[in-house]
Amino acid sequence: MDLITSVATLTTATKNIVDLGKALNASSKSSEIKALENKFLSMQGETLDSILNAKLLIHQLHDENRKLKKELMKVKAQIEEKQKYTRLEIASGFFAYVQDEPVKPLQDAHKFCSNCYDKGIKSTLETDKISVFDESPTYIFNCNGCGNTTKRSELKP
Ligand SMILES: [Zn+2]
Numbered sequence: 001m002d003l004i005t006s007v008a009t010l011t012t013a014t015k016n017i018v019d020l021g022k023a024l025n026a027s028s029k030s031s032e033i034k035a036l037e038n039k040f041l042s043m044q045g046e047t048l049d050s051i052l053n054a055k056l057l058i059h060q061l062h063d064e065n066r067k068l069k070k071e072l073m074k075v076k077a078q079i080e081e082k083q084k085y086t087r088l089e090i091a092s093g094f095f096a097y098v099q100d101e102p103v104k105p106l107q108d109a110h111k112f113c114s115n116c117y118d119k120g121i122k123s124t125l126e127t128d129k130i131s132v133f134d135e136s137p138t139y140i141f142n143c144n145g146c147g148n149t150t151k152r153s154e155l156k157p
Helices: 005-027 030-082
Strands: 085-091 094-099 111-113 125-131 138-142 149-152
Touching: 005 030, 085 138, 111 125
Parallel strands: none
Antiparallel strands: 085 094, 094 111, 125 138, 138 149
16 A cells, blocks of 8 residues: 555545544434444544554655665765776777876876776776887786786887
């Protein structure tokens, strides 16, 4: 039973009780009085049930409202946090999230794995530089969050 139905039932029951009270006062036969009293008690029980149902529904709505407010706060905080970072190409064809505050050069900026970041997880990219003799260096980006490892020969400045 929803809140509107519960309140409607309560209103009808209250009206019926008032009508019964009037009939009870007007009646002079004891059998009629007895029948009216029984009906009155039955309706009183239904009215109490309606009140309890309405209270229960209000309590459930308060709980739901509190949960939704908490979830909204969490989502707002996540959105605010996301606005602090920008997805940048840190090596040829490789993207990461970097804090908006300018850090020069880009290589020194703290970088987060874009794969994890898009799932709401801030996982720092570990960067290693491997140089073998005179060959150009290879950069290895490793994310401990998702296990993604990427190798690139050039970093963006
Ligand atoms: Zn990752």
